[in-house]
Amino acid sequence: MNGYGGKILRVNLSTGTLTKESTPADLARDFIGGRGFGIYFLLKEVPKGADPLGPENKLFISSGPISGMLIPGGGKCDWTTKAPLTGGYASASMGGHFTAEMKYAGLDSIILEGISPKPVYLFIDNDKVELRDASDLWGKNTFAVEKQFKQKLGEEYQIAVIGPGGENLVSYACINHDYGRQAGRGGVGAVMGSKKVKAIVIHGTKSVPVADVETYRKAGQALYKACKEAEAWKQWTSYGTTQVVSWCDEVGALPTRNFSAGTFEGAKTLSGPYMREHIVITDKGCFACPSPCGKYSRMKKYNSNVEGPEYETIGLCGSNLGIADIESVAQANLLCDDLGIDTISAGNAIGWAMECYQKGIFTKKDTDGLDLKFGNVDAVFTLIKKIARREGLGALLSEGVKRASKKVGKGSEKFAIHVKGMEQSGYATHNATAMLLAYMTCDVGAHHNRAWAITYDIQVGRELVTPEKVKRVIWLQNFRPMFDVIGGCRLQWVELDIDRDLYVPAMEAITGIHRTWEDLEKVGERIWNLTRLYWARENEDFGRTWDLPAPRFYEDPPKTGATKGQITSLETVNKLLDIYYEQRGWSLDGLPTAATIESLGLKAVVA
Amino acid sequence: MRLYVDSTKCSGCNACRVACSLNLFSENNPKKSALVIEPHFPSPGVYTVKVCTQCGDCAAVCPTEAIKQDEQGAYYVDFAECNLCEACVPECPEGVMFVRAELANTAWKCDLCGDCVTVCGTSALWIAEKEPVAV
Numbered sequence: 223m224n225g226y227g228g229k230i231l232r233v234n235l236s237t238g239t240l241t242k243e244s245t246p247a248d249l250a251r252d253f254i255g256g257r258g259f260g261i262y263f264l265l266k267e268v269p270k271g272a273d274p275l276g277p278e279n280k281l282f283i284s285s286g287p288i289s290g291m292l293i294p295g296g297g298k299c300d301w302t303t304k305a306p307l308t309g310g311y312a313s314a315s316m317g318g319h320f321t322a323e324m325k326y327a328g329l330d331s332i333i334l335e336g337i338s339p340k341p342v343y344l345f346i347d348n349d350k351v352e353l354r355d356a357s358d359l360w361g362k363n364t365f366a367v368e369k370q371f372k373q374k375l376g377e378e379y380q381i382a383v384i385g386p387g388g389e390n391l392v393s394y395a396c397i398n399h400d401y402g403r404q405a406g407r408g409g410v411g412a413v414m415g416s417k418k419v420k421a422i423v424i425h426g427t428k429s430v431p432v433a434d435v436e437t438y439r440k441a442g443q444a445l446y447k448a449c450k451e452a453e454a455w456k457q458w459t460s461y462g463t464t465q466v467v468s469w470c471d472e473v474g475a476l477p478t479r480n481f482s483a484g485t486f487e488g489a490k491t492l493s494g495p496y497m498r499e500h501i502v503i504t505d506k507g508c509f510a511c512p513s514p515c516g517k518y519s520r521m522k523k524y525n526s527n528v529e530g531p532e533y534e535t536i537g538l539c540g541s542n543l544g545i546a547d548i549e550s551v552a553q554a555n556l557l558c559d560d561l562g563i564d565t566i567s568a569g570n571a572i573g574w575a576m577e578c579y580q581k582g583i584f585t586k587k588d589t590d591g592l593d594l595k596f597g598n599v600d601a602v603f604t605l606i607k608k609i610a611r612r613e614g615l616g617a618l619l620s621e622g623v624k625r626a627s628k629k630v631g632k633g634s635e636k637f638a639i640h641v642k643g644m645e646q647s648g649y650a651t652h653n654a655t656a657m658l659l660a661y662m663t664c665d666v667g668a669h670h671n672r673a674w675a676i677t678y679d680i681q682v683g684r685e686l687v688t689p690e691k692v693k694r695v696i697w698l699q700n701f702r703p704m705f706d707v708i709g710g711c712r713l714q715w716v717e718l719d720i721d722r723d724l725y726v727p728a729m730e731a732i733t734g735i736h737r738t739w740e741d742l743e744k745v746g747e748r749i750w751n752l753t754r755l756y757w758a759r760e761n762e763d764f765g766r767t768w769d770l771p772a773p774r775f776y777e778d779p780p781k782t783g784a785t786k787g788q789i790t791s792l793e794t795v796n797k798l799l800d801i802y803y804e805q806r807g808w809s810l811d812g813l814p815t816a817a818t819i820e821s822l823g824l825k826a827v828v829a
Numbered sequence: 830m831r832l833y834v835d836s837t838k839c840s841g842c843n844a845c846r847v848a849c850s851l852n853l854f855s856e857n858n859p860k861k862s863a864l865v866i867e868p869h870f871p872s873p874g875v876y877t878v879k880v881c882t883q884c885g886d887c888a889a890v891c892p893t894e895a896i897k898q899d900e901q902g903a904y905y906v907d908f909a910e911c912n913l914c915e916a917c918v919p920e921c922p923e924g925v926m927f928v929r930a931e932l933a934n935t936a937w938k939c940d941l942c943g944d945c946v947t948v949c950g951t952s953a954l955w956i957a958e959k960e961p962v963a964v
Contacts, residue, residue: 290847290857292844292847292848292851292857292948294844294950319843322859326858326859326860365871369871377868400870401870427858427931427932428858429850429854429856429857429858429861430857430858432857435851435855435856436855438851438857439848439851439944442851442948443848443944443947443948446844446947446948446950447947450950450952455950459950459951503873503874503875504837504874504875504876505838505840505951506840506841506874507840507841507842507950507951508842509843510843510844511840511844511950512844512948512950513950514840514951516840518870518874520874527870527871527872527873527874528871
């Protein structure tokens with residue numbers, strides 16, 4: 223099948239059985255790849271009510287038709303599962319080189335199912351597939367394991383590995399790859415850990431079949447030329463995502479001290495230019511990326527290196543914890559990566575704990591003696607390690623802020639900053655209604671990448687609540703995640719503003735199938751509705767209340783900064799949902815109606 | 830003319846290697862490219878890129894004279910005349926002369942097509958006269 227590896231590898235860890243199936247042509251036609259495959263498999267293969275960390279849950283790892291190809295950023299890998307963090311849908315997108323290698327090994331998806339009786343790693347070299355003993359790797363940090371494999375097998379091998387966080391089933395454990403790329407959110411690393419899979423090691427030397435090589439070669443090159451000639455290339459590639467730190471600070475979107483404000487007095491030393499000047503040593507790109515956002519940094523103070531920090535980590539492990547020292551943020555980043563926990567959820571959870579301490583809800587008795595003041599770098603480092611090991615306060619925080627605040631009570635739920643149990647990522651949304659709605663309705667919880675609408679808020683008016691604004695959020699939610707379906711990166715379109723229609727002839731030459739972006743957005747809408755139906759299937763009380771943001775954003779205006787005194791009232795929050803549900807064709811409680819399911823042709827999928 | 834590289838500008842993306850395989854073999858397969866990218870992570874955190882300097886040492890030892898020179902001075906492998914003897918491989922000072930019988934029925938090397946330069950986002954690669962003027 224042109225543009226595809228052609229096979230799906232099924233790994234039954236309980237029995238040790240390894241089987242390959244041909245990738246069904248109708249699956250490729252209807253769901254294309256990546257997270258499209260993921261949600262289809264999740265609905266069809268994981269039974270209702272499955273324990274996310276039990277044998278019935280599965281981990282679906284999928285590439286897409288542009289993965290491994292000469293398309294800018296064609297290196298995105300989707301990891302779909304039932305989320306230990308939220309009990310709903312998880313789809314984590316990982317950059318790097320892993321998904322390209324899957325294609326070269328002839329694989330579109332890898333399905334991990336069951337639970338291994340002992341630690342193993344999955345070894346794939348083209349058609350040779352084996353489960354191998356990983357007893358000697360269990361307990362080791364991610365970088366050491368990756369280095370060990372690379373030294374033994376060579377740099378052509380690509381490695382995805384969990385750390386102690388995943389082994390210890392931290393609810394937001396991540397999966398690490400290429401010394402700094404992660405499948406970060408929702409606890410995909412805990413699912414891999416629950417299955418006792420320490421790593422996946424993959425190497426492939428096969429050529430990916432394409433429909434029309436010469437047209438593809440030219441169309442691919444045209445995309446690279448457009449990226450290189452883009453006006454924004456220099457700025458973007460110099461700083462990557464960190465370019466927005468200063469802007470977010472100016473508009474009051476930089477998460478500060480557990481999202482109590484959106485402006486941070488130390489933002490200058492966290493900014494992209496400051497970081498570039500002081501710690502960045504190399505640009506580190508994902509597969510086939512002409513505009514690498516990855517910044518590889520050297521922390522002299524700690525005698526260490528890390529890929530990053532990127533914007534989200536700066537927000538959550540920097541300003542959100544009251545830390546202005548970029549080297550310390552980078553070191554927190556390194557600790558999280560090496561131990562295998564998500565920097566966003568970890569920073570958010572530690573911020574919540576710091577506020578508990580500030581408010582007297584926690585004393586030193588609750589913090590294992592740590593002086594958990596905002597800005598205490600050493601306490602943050604200690605707590606990251608405790609979370610990964612699930613020790614003391616770390617055990618509580620490893621459950622995520624929704625569960626932790628429910629356990630602690632005393633009003634701490636009010637400043638637990640999450641939606642659906644997923645810690646909010648790096649945008650304070652006290653008064654940014656499109657971004658707030660994007661977080662409220664995001665299909666994995668409070669994550670930004672489905673609809674990065676914060677710039678749109680500033681452009682059209684942050685308080686504005688109109689059908690047009692909601693329509694923009696929905697369009698972004700249908701369109702942007704399609705990059706996670708086709709197996710590539712959205713940032714060339716987002717940041718370099720290249721003409722998205724340049725992808726169309728390239729994808730057609732690769733797959734032999736003509737699809738416009740309007741066609742792809744329709745697939746995006748179908749997937750969005752399926753993820754919603756999945757949440758409802760797994761949670762009996764699922765509905766409107768699940769879409770509410772953290773009370774902080776409608777009750778607790780910042781006392782300082784650009785958004786001082788500003789909130790979005792609960793009435794406005796509900797109005798946003800009313801308009802959103804109507805435009806989506808969902809009920810007043812936020813569930814796709816029978817007519818919507820019918821019109822999107824989804825009846826058979828959810829039957 | 831020859832290909833030059835500034836490894837400090839390389840971000841390890843491998844677009845050059847995919848473009849190379851597409852031109853050399855009309856296949857999407859970076860394992861069949863004529864450039865080598867060596868990542869050195871997590872420390873010191875740099876990439877080293879190896880490219881053909883068109884020195885001709887490979888051609889000098891080829892017993893079947895399968896490595897020929899084109900009008901721009903680039904040495905290329907005439908696939909039909911290569912017998913996979915591998916004599917060329919150890920002669921290459923840069924390690925960019927390839928024989929991998931499991932992948933291709935011929936040796937291969939850079940033929941200076943320039944597609945890698947076209948797709949390199951960070952301008953780490955360029956083509957210039959063999960003896961560059963000092964800059």
